[in-house]
Amino acid sequence: xxxxxxxxxxxxxxxxxxxxxxxxxxxxxxxxxxxxxxxxxxxxxxxxxxxxxxxxxxxxxxxxxxxxxxxxxxxxxxxxxx
Ligand code: SF4
Ligand code: SF4
Numbered sequence: 001x002x003x004x005x006x007x008x009x010x011x012x013x014x015x016x017x018x019x020x021x022x023x024x025x026x027x028x029x030x031x032x033x034x035x036x037x038x039x040x041x042x043x044x045x046x047x048x049x050x051x052x053x054x055x056x057x058x059x060x061x062x063x064x065x066x067x068x069x070x071x072x073x074x075x076x077x078x079x080x081x082x
Contacts, residue, residue, distance in 0.1 A: 026067045026082050032057045034079035041071035041080060 037056040049064035050071060058079070072080045 026069075027062045027065060028060055028067075028069075028071060028080050028082045030058050030060055031079045031081070034077050035075075036077055036079075038076060040074050040076065044070045044074045046070065 032055070035057045037052065037058070039052060039058075041058050042050045042052065045065075046068060047064055047066055049061045049066075050058055051061070053059040067082070069082050072082050074080075
């Protein structure tokens with residue numbers, strides 16, 4: 001995957017690259033105050049992007065998340081949005 005890059009190297013080579021994955025990402029947001037720590041979202045994530053943090057709240061590793069949205073509808077208190 002590539003992030004948007006615009007740069008010129010010392011040899012004069014200029015390049016631009018845009019990653020569709022980066023550009024159109026819709027990462028989930030977890031409302032830590034609303035989370036009751038049930039762990040349901042952790043169990044449904046297909047790539048293991050969710051885990052429980054030290055406060056017993058769900059946390060998302062955005063670098064691992066593939067934006068599938070499976071966890072959003074699983075949360076019983078609607079603490080996850082996308
Ligand atoms: S959106 Fe999908 S991949 Fe990302 S944390 Fe939720 S279940 Fe996991
Ligand atoms: S499903 Fe909702 S309440 Fe349960 S751990 Fe995940 S974010 Fe928290």
